[in-house]
Amino acid sequence: MSQTENRARYRRILVKMSGEALLGAADYGVDPAMLRRIASEIHDVTRLSVEIAVVIGGGNIFRGAGLARAGMDRVTADHMGMLATVMNALAMQDALEGLGVDVRVMSALRINQVCEDYIRRRAMRHLEKGRVVIFAAGTGNPFFTTDTAASLRAIEINAEVLLKATKVNGIYSDDPVKNKSAVHYARLTFDRVLAEKLQVMDATAIVMCRDNNLPLRVFNLNNAGDLVRIVKGEDVGTVVSNDA
Ligand code: UDP
Numbered sequence: 001m002s003q004t005e006n007r008a009r010y011r012r013i014l015v016k017m018s019g020e021a022l023l024g025a026a027d028y029g030v031d032p033a034m035l036r037r038i039a040s041e042i043h044d045v046t047r048l049s050v051e052i053a054v055v056i057g058g059g060n061i062f063r064g065a066g067l068a069r070a071g072m073d074r075v076t077a078d079h080m081g082m083l084a085t086v087m088n089a090l091a092m093q094d095a096l097e098g099l100g101v102d103v104r105v106m107s108a109l110r111i112n113q114v115c116e117d118y119i120r121r122r123a124m125r126h127l128e129k130g131r132v133v134i135f136a137a138g139t140g141n142p143f144f145t146t147d148t149a150a151s152l153r154a155i156e157i158n159a160e161v162l163l164k165a166t167k168v169n170g171i172y173s174d175d176p177v178k179n180k181s182a183v184h185y186a187r188l189t190f191d192r193v194l195a196e197k198l199q200v201m202d203a204t205a206i207v208m209c210r211d212n213n214l215p216l217r218v219f220n221l222n223n224a225g226d227l228v229r230i231v232k233g234e235d236v237g238t239v240v241s242n243d244a
Helices: 032-046 064-069 074-098 120-128 146-156 190-195 203-211 226-231
Strands: 012-017 051-056 103-107 132-136 161-166 187-189 216-220 238-241
Touching: 012 032, 012 146, 032 051, 032 074, 032 226, 051 074, 051 120, 051 146, 064 074, 074 103, 074 132, 103 120, 120 132, 132 146, 146 161, 146 203, 161 226, 187 190, 190 203, 190 238, 216 226
Parallel strands: 012 051, 012 161, 051 132, 103 132, 161 216, 187 238
Antiparallel strands: 216 238
16 A cells, blocks of 8 residues: 555544444344454554544344333333443454454443443543554443444544444435435535434434534445545545534
8 A cells, every 4th residue: 555545534533333233144143244344444444543442332232212112111221231332342342353453442331340441541542552442331321322422432532533334325315225215415514414303313412523513424334445435534425514
């Protein structure tokens, strides 16, 4: 690769992926082949000397709202959801380590026999040393989502952009899988996402980004190489900002 090809647009990024992204071809839990694929894309980003933090959801295992609808106490259900994200984070840590990447899982809930506690300054130090940091257990509070955890952590660690991985090529006027005439947006403002209730992240997460001027880019994790293309400055997916 030449110097120009190597140049990255960002110094520090945070990538959010849902728990379902790890499902791959599996019916339940995580698909090791999918984990390896995603890990290798994260590895490619680290090779551009970009600091990368990751937030992983838990929806492939438990979602608090779903358990609560089935009759469980919401707070207990959310605790289970947060613990599910810890399992996913450990799986991703394992896949990254398999590729020789230095990585630390930091949990918002204290489970320090399996991973570190989230301490902001320590997280920043890991990133400065070139380690991938996986933030687990969301915000550590019930009634929040891992999307909100991703915007919160991205702001806390001064990430330049929040990259939200999805199954489609960005944000559309409607679900592009169900509605073939759904329109793709290249750029949007946070206010428009909120006003039109576009399905991107929950409103709390969007408001966090808006009020702290953190740009968000939504991209398709199934398109191999898109993550690296974004890091190199290519206009992939949809960008949401205050001045789109
Ligand atoms: N969760 C929570 N607080 C947080 C983040 C997550 O209580 O700050 C719980 C919540 O029950 C949620 C589950 O963890 O349903 C899994 O997270 P999420 O639904 O965001 O995962 P994803 O849809 O991204 O896989």
